[in-house]
Amino acid sequence: MNEQKQTTTILDRTLAGERMSSADALHLWLHGNFRDLGNAAVEVRNRLNKPDEVSYTAFRVVNYTNYCNVECSFCSFMDEVGSGKGYNLSADEILRKVDEAMRLDSPQLFLQGGVNPDLPMQYYTDTLAAVRDKFPEVHIRAFSPVEVLYMEKLTGKSLVDVFAGLKAAGMHSFPGAGAEILTDRMRDILSPKKASTDEWLRAMRTAQQQGLKSSTNIVWGSEETDDEIIAHLTRLRELQDATSGVLSFVPWTFQAQTKKFRLRKVAPHEYLKMVSLSRLFLDNIQHIEVSIMVAGKQLGELALHFGADDINSPVIEENVLRSFGLKSVTESVQFIEEAGFNPVRRSFNYVRGAKTDQGN
Numbered sequence: 001m002n003e004q005k006q007t008t009t010i011l012d013r014t015l016a017g018e019r020m021s022s023a024d025a026l027h028l029w030l031h032g033n034f035r036d037l038g039n040a041a042v043e044v045r046n047r048l049n050k051p052d053e054v055s056y057t058a059f060r061v062v063n064y065t066n067y068c069n070v071e072c073s074f075c076s077f078m079d080e081v082g083s084g085k086g087y088n089l090s091a092d093e094i095l096r097k098v099d100e101a102m103r104l105d106s107p108q109l110f111l112q113g114g115v116n117p118d119l120p121m122q123y124y125t126d127t128l129a130a131v132r133d134k135f136p137e138v139h140i141r142a143f144s145p146v147e148v149l150y151m152e153k154l155t156g157k158s159l160v161d162v163f164a165g166l167k168a169a170g171m172h173s174f175p176g177a178g179a180e181i182l183t184d185r186m187r188d189i190l191s192p193k194k195a196s197t198d199e200w201l202r203a204m205r206t207a208q209q210q211g212l213k214s215s216t217n218i219v220w221g222s223e224e225t226d227d228e229i230i231a232h233l234t235r236l237r238e239l240q241d242a243t244s245g246v247l248s249f250v251p252w253t254f255q256a257q258t259k260k261f262r263l264r265k266v267a268p269h270e271y272l273k274m275v276s277l278s279r280l281f282l283d284n285i286q287h288i289e290v291s292i293m294v295a296g297k298q299l300g301e302l303a304l305h306f307g308a309d310d311i312n313s314p315v316i317e318e319n320v321l322r323s324f325g326l327k328s329v330t331e332s333v334q335f336i337e338e339a340g341f342n343p344v345r346r347s348f349n350y351v352r353g354a355k356t357d358q359g360n
């Protein structure tokens with residue numbers, strides 16, 4: 001079968017409801033025309049989500065410390081532990097930031113930081129409890145696999161118990177951050193001290209089995225192979241088959257933060273192909289988000305016509321990545337309308353029409 005014919009056959013089978021194999025996904029990634037994938041992805045997107053609507057949310061990012069001993073090659077945010085150059089935020093400082101977010105009508109907090117061995121477990125639970133007690137309506141999405149795996153070591157408790165303690169203190173959901181590419185070869189290249197593929201998946205599985213909903217992503221545009229991209233997507237689909245705890249998938253590309261890793265420019269057609277392929281392949285994840293902060297407005301708008309149904313932003317503060325996101329709810333609404341859709345605000349857990357999940 002020639003390549004185009006095989007592409008058509010795979011897309012026809014997918015649209016007929018057949019689950020796409022990893023081998024077929026690789027074929028589409030290597031040989032599919034991005035417009036063909038886009039047309040099929042829009043059809044699937046419209047079956048899973050209302051065709052005329054695009055959702056958005058608003059939240060405050062607080063990076064509670066920038067000390068980190070993981071030393072990912074691509075990270076310009078961290079300061080070396082013990083260098084005296086970094087910061088740890090106190091609970092009061094974090095509460096002030098949440099208060100600012102409340103005044104901007106954004107009752108959701110995304111709390112994340114480096115892995116700082118100088119912080120005791122009580123720091124995390126006290127911080128969560130302080131936010132929960134002062135702002136019970138705020139949804140707290142917190143930490144990442146690498147941070148909770150560190151807490152597991154720090155406390156000597158099981159991961160189940162670590163999550164139970166975090167939940168009891170006020171954590172409501174768990175972001176699937178730090179996945180980059182889920183193969184050990186790429187993790188060794190990019191961040192050898194970070195959680196291995198299996199460890200990352202174990203943390204996600206455990207969180208979701210404890211009822212914490214998550215997002216997932218891919219970060220590509222370094223020296224990953226095509227096979228590794230498909231392996232990554234396959235692992236996320238398997239995770240979701242096991243837990244049903246993944247609400248969304250976000251394609252990200254590496255940004256030029258440091259010169260310590262090999263960066264490859266991802267062309268717009270490749271970005272759009274990833275949006276479409278993920279929509280077609282991740283048949284068990286309802287939402288594909290486009291990060292306007294990473295894609296930019298022009299490519300982000302196109303992505304909404306290639307299978308994405310959510311724009312994620314605006315983010316009130318982002319230290320890890322400075323870029324060109326949407327800066328307000330008004331800007332997000334206008335962006336979605338100009339792209340030809342009706343904007344719908346949603347909470348972290350995708351409750352439509354809600355600004356937060358607490359109290360709903």
Ligand code: SF4
Nearest residue numbers: 068070071072075114
């Ligand atoms: S990306 Fe996160 S884990 Fe990696 S060095 Fe930066 S702060 Fe640490």
